[in-house]
Amino acid sequence: MQRTVYGPEHEAFAEALRAFLTNEVVPHMAEWEDAGAVPRNLYRQVAKIGVTGIQVPAEYGGAGERSFLFNCVVTEQIAYARATLGALRVHTDVVMPYVMSYATAEQKARWLPGMAAGELMSAIAMTEPGTGSDLAGMATTARRTDEGWVLNGAKTFISGGSQAELIVVVARTSRPEDRRGGLSLLVVEEGMPGFARGKNLKKLGLLTQDTSELFFDDVLVPHANLLGEEGKAFQYLASNLAQERLSIAVNAQAQAVAALEVTLAYVKQRSVFGKPLAGFQNTKFVLADLETQVTAGQVLVDRALADHEAGALSAPDAAKVKLFCTEMQGRLVDACLQLHGGYGYVREYDICRLYADARVTRIYGGTSEVMKSIIAKSMGL
Incomplete structure (x- = not known):
């Protein structure tokens, strides 16, 4: 379409x-x-x-x-x-x-x-060992002093963590009754004493994206590096989640398109039992089904993009588009790899990379289960 x-x-x-x-x-x-x-x-x-x-x-x-x-x-x-x-x-x-x-x-x-200018690359440090999606349960703390904020804690799964010069760290600066309060954003800069980076984590996919652990041991963050108001980090993070999830959906949809394209090209040139793989009815039916799923995902993404441009994309709708596109991507890359046979399991083939990279889209930015909870809540459930 x-x-x-x-x-x-x-x-x-x-x-x-x-x-x-x-x-x-x-x-x-x-x-x-x-x-x-x-x-x-x-x-x-x-x-x-x-x-x-x-x-x-x-x-x-x-x-x-x-x-x-x-x-x-x-x-x-x-x-x-x-x-x-x-x-x-x-x-x-x-x-x-x-x-x-x-x-x-x-x-x-x-x-x-x-x-x-690409001179100061940035990362955001939210996730901690043992907390997962429970942002309000984080253990990283920052204590206010006359000189600045004294930051202590550890973060993990930080995309860009080993190369970024600016790290936006979410830390607990107070403990109000509402556990979602009392979180603040502090910008840690490369070279601050007490700030250390762990080794890059070895992942299933996204192999060119450095992902690391970060450690903060009495890091003195100047008052001038508090981003926004103290105690409002949870509110700030929530305000950008719709765009972040839309971004993930756009990526998942585009990768699904790429996977279908490389598979279509492969089945046309690959022969099995003296006949092009594309000539078998099973191949045609599988690819026709995948093409329909990709089309549905594209329509959903484009409608969400239009709503976002108009300032009308709601959190539940962003959750719907992320859920649909990432789950569709997972099904599609699996089917496409199957059509490649053994070659699909070899990394020199693009479908192998696309398969490995696809798995995380159902996890980061909020898992599929979190998306379903948001959608269910919007339905009054």
């Missing part, structure tokens, strides 16, 4: 991105996967074509775009190229909105130019 969510300006941006990905990223994917991260300089390269500063105001060196659609163009083109660009999307789609919304004028002048 024809897509109408994008205009000519988005198509022109997509074309520039395709050229960059084809020439500068795709040929190096295997090398970067072996290294467990993209080269740090890659973020400076993508900054030159405007990716890292899409929504940063022009006075800070960015493009000043208010629309989230340009971010989605980036997400889709990376997926269509069967590539990953480290923790780029965490920087642009997750962390940047907090800085744009809650930073003071002084903080914006200090951080945004570097963030737009």
Whole structure:
């Protein structure tokens, strides 16, 4: 079905991105996967074509775009190229909105130019060992002193954690009766005494995205690095969840499209028992079903994007689109790998990477079970 969510300006941006990905990223994917991260300089390269500063105001060196659609163009083109660009999307789609919304004028002048230029990459540290989705149950604390906040604790599964120069840390700064209160956002900068990074975690997929543990041992964070108001972190995080989940859905949908494309090409050239694999009725029926599922996912994503642009995307609707697209992606990549046979289990084939990368989309940004709870609550259940 024809897509109408994008205009000519988005198509022109997509074309520039395709050229960059084809020439500068795709040929190096295997090398970067072996290294467990993209080269740090890659973020400076993508900054030159405007990716890292899409929504940063022009006075800070960015493009000043208010629309989230340009971010989605980036997400889709990376997926269509069967590539990953480290923790780029965490920087642009997750962390940047907090800085744009809650930073003071002084903080914006200090951080945004570097963030737009790819010189200051960012990560957000929420998850802790043993807490999972229970954000309010975190054990990391920050104690106010005359000199600043004394931060202690540990975080895990931090995307971009080993390369980021700015880490937005969620810490407990007080203990009110409502356990969702008393959480604050503190920006830890590279080189602060007491801040240490653990080794990169070895994951099933997303091999070019560095994911690490972070440790804070009496880290003195200046008062000037408190992001937003003290005690309002839970509220801030909740306000961006719809966009974050939409971003995950866009990525899942685009990766599903990519998986179907590589599989369609494979079955047309692969012969079995002297006959093209595409000629078997089972192959045709499986791919027809997958094409229908992908079409449904695209319609849902595009409607959610339109609602988000209009400021009307609700938390339950964002949960629906994430749930549907990530679960559909999981079913689709499994079926596509099956059609590849044994070759699908070999990493040099794109479907293997797409299969491994797909698994986490049903976990991060809120598990499928959390999405179902949100949807059920909106139904009065």
